[in-house]
Amino acid sequence: MPFTIATWNINSVRLRLPLVEHFLRTYDPDVLCLQETKCPKELFPGTTLKALGYEHIAVHGQKGYHGVATLSKHPLFDETRRDFCAVGDSRHLSVRLDVGAQRLRIHNFYVPAGGDEPDRTINAKFGHKLDFIDEMRLVSALSEPDVSSILVGDLNIAPFETDVWSHKQLLKIVSHTPVETDGLIRIMTEGHWADLVRAQVPLEQKLYTWWSYRAKDWRGADKGRRLDHVWGSADLVPRLARYEVLKDARGWERPSDHVPVMVTLNL
């Protein structure tokens, strides 16, 4: 049966709840993983989302910053979260679910952005980002027998040359520096993760999921980056059916600067 997972950095789930509702009604994924919800669990708009058919909701939130949530049509269980770098941020949430006979674990991540200066000796936020992705190497796609794994989220790194509008011009820009892109690829290698979107899009093809608010003509300039990712264990690669990067969502009313990324598997 087809199974669709979506990931979207929503940049305040309360402010953009109408966009989330529109997205769910129109695209109807089985699971939606949100990042930057920016609200504590008690203020998460769960009632509205449950009424749309997403009756199973896992939330890891905090006041004002960060925050991740996983909405599902299928029952969720074995919910866990890891406090990466032990700083108390809400940046990770992991759940289990079953789709027919297929057992799945889904990790939802919001990786630190890392500030502006790509030098940890003068920018602690960049150091935090590097420490975070170093710790992410421990997250394996093969952690549980007979359970396939999916890892999604705003990873705040564009790993490949065609994941940014200009590889040369962004080499010293946080999100595309070699220490970050090498680090992200190392997580994939050591954790046995496959990039489920790039598995369907040739590396020659540019692909972005984020366009800055600061560009006066984001569509015309098209200076995007692919910061949002869907990874999976290798057994899921033969099950890939399609993907969609919903670029139109960047042009919706009061948009997030990130757009939804969807992957459909035949499970």
Place this chain on the structure above:
DNA sequence: ATGGTCGGCTCCCGA
């Protein structure tokens, strides 16, 4: 040309 625009703990900070 080192700007620009968003969000929320709003005259500042993080992204």
